[in-house]
Amino acid sequence: MFDRLTAYLDSIQARDPAPRSRWEVLLYPGVLALGLHRVAHWLFEAKLFFLARLVNHISRWLTAIDIHPGARIGKNFFIDHGFTVIGETAEIGDNVTIYQCVTLGGTNPTNGKGGKRHPTLEDNVIIGSGAQVIGPITVSKRARVGANAVVTEDVPEGATMVGVKARSTLMPAEEWMRDFIPYGTPCDEPCEEAREVGRDCIEKLEGEIAELRQQLEALQKGLPATGSVPARKAGTRR
Structure with missing residues (x-):
């Protein structure tokens, strides 16, 4: 025993x-x-x-x-x-x-x-x-x-x-x-496929963030941005 x-x-x-x-x-x-x-x-x-x-x-x-x-x-x-x-x-x-x-x-x-x-x-x-x-x-x-x-x-x-x-x-x-x-x-090998999917998602999100930053900078400069609503002219009626 x-x-x-x-x-x-x-x-x-x-x-x-x-x-x-x-x-x-x-x-x-x-x-x-x-x-x-x-x-x-x-x-x-x-x-x-x-x-x-x-x-x-x-x-x-x-x-x-x-x-x-x-x-x-x-x-x-x-x-x-x-x-x-x-x-x-x-x-x-x-x-x-x-x-x-x-x-x-x-x-x-x-x-x-x-x-x-x-x-x-x-x-x-x-x-x-x-x-x-x-x-x-x-x-x-x-x-x-x-x-x-x-x-x-x-x-x-x-x-x-x-x-x-x-x-x-x-x-x-x-x-x-x-x-x-x-x-x-x-610690590394088995989840390699999952990490690749995660990298693709991160790259996509980073691209969308960069595009949103460009639109924000354009608005701040007073320039028309993609998808923005045109301002209504003074004196016009609805």
Whole structure:
């Protein structure tokens, strides 16, 4: 058991440069939340639902992380910071990393039955901060979800999802081959297309501003400007 705990703490240090020792990692809210979830899930599986909910409630109060006792979680799961919600039928594989303010949410079943309502995250998935992964979808192995993305459809293996609604974006091979990328996406490449669209909009706005300035200068000089209303001559009647 001690060896398993040591391996878990080492896996977190490999993904987070902030802690200086394993003892520091033990104070992480995500580590405490996962430990209490293991207890709550054992009680849930034993059909001791009230006690499972009680442990869940204490964990949420202590850590600001809400993991339903029914959620199934694999090895080396790391929640960096907190304010995360994980639903009852969520399934999480091994070596998954989730950043702050993420929701693994469910959809309202149309047939009136609970069933599978929450996402499945396979091994080595990374979910960026603020992302919303909604419904009984599958985020396949080594997939990455960028910050604030909203994912409502299955994610292929190794894909990187960005935007609202999230879309897949191409990644350089050297980035895709890396075992771990902090925050789910690198800082430059995935959003290049979006930046190009933004540049076009900015250039268009700058052109319109320049044209308006020219018209304003013409009005100030007493010259007729394009689209201006001609002044009415003195003495004329309406």
